[in-house]
Amino acid sequence: MSFAVRLLLAAWIGGFLLFRLVPELDLGTAGLFYRAGEGFTVITNPLWEWLRQRIWDISIVLFVVSLVAWPWAGLRHRTVLRLPARIWAFICLLYLLGPIVVVNGVLKANSGRARPANVDLFGGAHHFSLPGTFTDQCSRNCSFVSGEVAAAVALGLLIWLGAELWRAHLPRWGVLYLRAVGVFVAVFIIVQRIGTGRHFLSDTYFAGLVSLTVAWLLWGILFAGWGARLVAQVRGEARRES
Numbered sequence: 001m002s003f004a005v006r007l008l009l010a011a012w013i014g015g016f017l018l019f020r021l022v023p024e025l026d027l028g029t030a031g032l033f034y035r036a037g038e039g040f041t042v043i044t045n046p047l048w049e050w051l052r053q054r055i056w057d058i059s060i061v062l063f064v065v066s067l068v069a070w071p072w073a074g075l076r077h078r079t080v081l082r083l084p085a086r087i088w089a090f091i092c093l094l095y096l097l098g099p100i101v102v103v104n105g106v107l108k109a110n111s112g113r114a115r116p117a118n119v120d121l122f123g124g125a126h127h128f129s130l131p132g133t134f135t136d137q138c139s140r141n142c143s144f145v146s147g148e149v150a151a152a153v154a155l156g157l158l159i160w161l162g163a164e165l166w167r168a169h170l171p172r173w174g175v176l177y178l179r180a181v182g183v184f185v186a187v188f189i190i191v192q193r194i195g196t197g198r199h200f201l202s203d204t205y206f207a208g209l210v211s212l213t214v215a216w217l218l219w220g221i222l223f224a225g226w227g228a229r230l231v232a233q234v235r236g237e238a239r240r241e242s
Helices: 003-021 024-031 046-076 085-110 147-165 172-195 201-222 226-241
Strands: none
Touching (some): 024 201, 046 147
């Protein structure tokens, strides 16, 4: 079992047990940004909301561009914006499978977890639910998990990988700068979503893990040859059985 597999399994299992057994992590973190009688008013600078929207816009544009660039590069057997088809496929599928399908299509649509601002402990009318519990405290666009954090982590990861891709053409400070930008994008959105009462800490934690897990799977299939090896193994077993 590779180090990446062990790390992801530990993050999933350890995170699930931690947030389920210690709900104070969610409630305490949300409480840092809550003021009785006022709500989640700690973060009020409009610059935060503006920057949040721009990061969201970049993810949307990047996904839409990848929808066109992937088949274009593949069919024409040439790069698009100096990137080959496999990289565009990685970008497109990372957003499609992570934030769109798993996060918004499955978890947020069915979890029923109320957002912090809607929980009775923070002035709302609904009950607090443990992460991973599918309940009836929210009917649509629910708290578990965060779609914006999943997209922001995907974007941050792409920026980080971009720094590695262009490492030979960048000065060392340029690589470090891009890495820092990638981390900042993810951390900023996490803090903004928690600070405005839209998500609990666990919502952001598992949203990030979804994107990282999808990225790891895609990397293995598209660049490490997992798919080809699996097909070869299945064909080999079929020949032996026949």
